[in-house]
Amino acid sequence: MQEPTEQQDAGRAPFSSVSDVGAMRRGRVSLPERTRSPVWALTRRLLLALAILVGTVLLVYLDRDGYSDNADGSVDFLDSIYYTTVTLSTTGYGDIAPVTPTARMVNAFVVTPARIAFLVLLIGTTLEVLASQGREALRISRWRKHMGHHVVVVGYGTKGRSAVDTLVSNGVERESFVIVDPSSVALADAHADGLAVVTGDATRREVLRRSGVATADQVIITTGRDDSNVLAALTVRQLNPDAYIIASVTEQENAPLMRQSGANSVITSSDAVGRLLGLSSLSPTLGSVMEDLLTYGDGLEVAERELLVGEVGAQPQSLPDQVIAVVRDEKVFRYFDPTVTQLARGDRLVVVRPAKEKPWAARPGTHNEDFASDED
Template sequence: MGARAGHRDRMLGGMSKAEPERRVVLPARPGRPPLRQVGLRLAVALGVLLVTTLIVWVDRKGYHDSADGVPNLLDSAYYATVTLSTTGYGDITPVSAGARLTNILVITPLRVVFLIILVGTTLEVLAERTRQQWRTKRWRAAVHEHVVIVGYGTKGRSAVQTLLGQGLARDSIVVVDPQRRVVEQAALDGLVGVVGDATRTDTLLRAEVPRAGQVVVAAERDDTAVLVTLTVRQLNKAATVVAAVREDENAPLLRQSGADVVVTSSSSAGRLLGLSMLSPNAGAVMEDLLTYGRGLNVVERPVTHAEAGRSPRECADLVVAVVRGRRILNFADPEAEVLNSTDRVITIQRVPAA
């Protein structure tokens, strides 16, 4: 673990401290969009400037312009601008008692409001940046045994929905994608996102892959999936890696690269289409099984204390396979006639009606 941390620190040492945090997008918090907040403050500041200009112009006879006597509307706007910004060149000054009283009671409070808006906006931007860096550091310190999803396209989003349906917490999922808009969408979905090329070690280090428990490789290209899998295995030997490929001929290459499970998306879709053509009802059942949270679900769970020592046929759920160590035993396998307490069973369960 210490060697992994040291390797990660060396990889991140070549970039500025703010760079990893900038590329990590944490789940979005509810609130007004930043541009809307800035726009609202700008409108208030312009309103204060306009009000001050009108006050000076209405009482223009109480002011003296060293250039041409009584200030006009443009002079009033100029005086309001330099006064609110505390510049005060002194070329236009209040000379009457009423104008000076107005400056004390009205224009000075407006000047304070104007400065609060400008300084407050600057401080909030700086505070938000600091808060973002603090949240990122706290997330890095806490994340462990999480799931990394490489690619947030159709396959990646479907994988996330299935994981969430099985009860996995959103803060335990990290999405890696090269497109910032995609990662920002993942953040809006309540997930942590990392912007970058997942074939590069520094990108996977930002996603804390060395401490991940599972990695799903859902890249758009098969060659990208191979490179990502190799890089993941270089950083984490123990994580379960599930990779998707388009072509059957690339599946052995993914397994050699270190993937524990390889899913061929095009072949799987083709087999489902063929099955649906021969038997629409069987195709509908398979689609139901593949869609988590509706109708029937395929679930892997541990053997309960009451089920240990009994036949899989005596379980309340329909058992289709038994996982014993690293082996998967078909329900008809003689070795699976009696369940051990350390076994896991793959069952088909009915989803309770909402």
């Protein structure tokens, strides 16, 4: 195993507080929030309460001759502040009281509504906090009810985000993803991208259970440490024997261990980057083509599609798409392999095509043809 790197690690990231550690151990679920910032809502309420307080103080001070103070008979500015605070808070000691008809009318029709508004603001803030917690619990409950056949992404760093972007660009709904990561930065990034997040350590069974990994179709493991990736893969495989696990490793020597841990597909990042660097050094144009194939959205794309009825019996080289491999009986054959000289029903094609075309669609102009699947 390699030494820990400075990359984001969804298995063992540092925490800044005891509450963060507790959240990590519990595997807290949080869904992307679409409402206004709570800081803004709280600030707005505080400013309104302060405005009511200041307005009432000025109102009492301007009409100070209509009030009597049991201590010295007169009411000054400090007495106005004191009277306002005890009145708005409904404490009401009675040592200062309105004595003139005007002051009493102002208290009845102005100060009393201000007191009610002040209390509503204070109580309303508390109720809103409780209500928001209830709404969040309800949202999570509904989310859990409809969750299933989804994709769990362990680690929302550069690799995890790129994997999600690629799947979304290929038609997977954002509601189908659950991110597992202990980092507050990853939490903010995932929420900004409209994704549900389970905050916690992906090597812990309880955290993965909260992500619904037992019913997930696919699990993508992309943390920055191979040891965390291996342990996460083992835990996922225990909870879901049927999930398709795609995992990344930094070092090629750890790839066999990752496969033994239950990963169906293993991507070696260091070897892939090194090979691309070598190709670019030998041939800058070849390096550009390889980078184009690895970059989604522009230029060329590698895609997989089903065989069309009209393509049955044809040679891979004769199709409009640039076929580079044929998938037959879940085995991958290169396009020149004698086994796939003639395409058969049930074959799937791995092709290179322009990025503007949908990777899962048939070639433009053949959309009305039927797929040559085994069921036909």
